[in-house]
Amino acid sequence: GAVVSQHPSWVICKSGTSVKIECRSLDFQATTMFWYRQFPKQSLMLMATSNEGSKATYEQGVEKDKFLINHASLTLSTLTVTSAHPEDSSFYICSASPSGTSGSKEQFFGPGTRLTVL
């Protein structure tokens, strides 16, 4: 089956530093990947849609300069949290849909990255 990995699985950083999270589709190509954020005991909230070879599309209220997204290849998207602060602490989950398929295909989710900012 289609597998999506995320690295790291968890990270602790100091306030003011930047953290990069990788999302990889291991056995399929993904033109589009999605980044979600999940607070404890809450649902997933879409942050942005990552498009290979073009700029990401951010949801309303998500700062694009703070959450930098790069989709350099058909199997890799990265989310960089710049100048992280404690309120950025959250569970970040990416997902991907195989390229060349209709929109009816399910998205495959990564295992998530837990970010804790001290």
Next chain:
Amino acid sequence: AQSVAQPEDQVNVAEGNPLTVKCTYSVSGNPYLFWYVQYPNRGLQFLLKYITGDNLVKGSYGFEAEFNKSQTSFHLKKPSALVSDSALYFCAVRAPMDTGRRALTFGSGTRLQVQP
């Protein structure tokens, strides 16, 4: 804008009994509906989806869901619950193809607790 409602924060059921996790949706046009399960500190695992066709959809681990257009519902069901089914369940909707929006909108989640 599309939305999903899961009215129950938690559902408790005894092992061996049938379970239902409720979901209603709001979207313009014909929806694409999904159910996902999340175990602690893990990403989401796909259970099933409704795109078109039969209203009763069968998915992984013995789960099924019934699409009801008139009630705009997509309740998740299982005839006999297992303790290992205890997890967080999310209903999600994707807008129709012609909107060009492929991201999912998730419900708030329902925690299923199956007691031995």
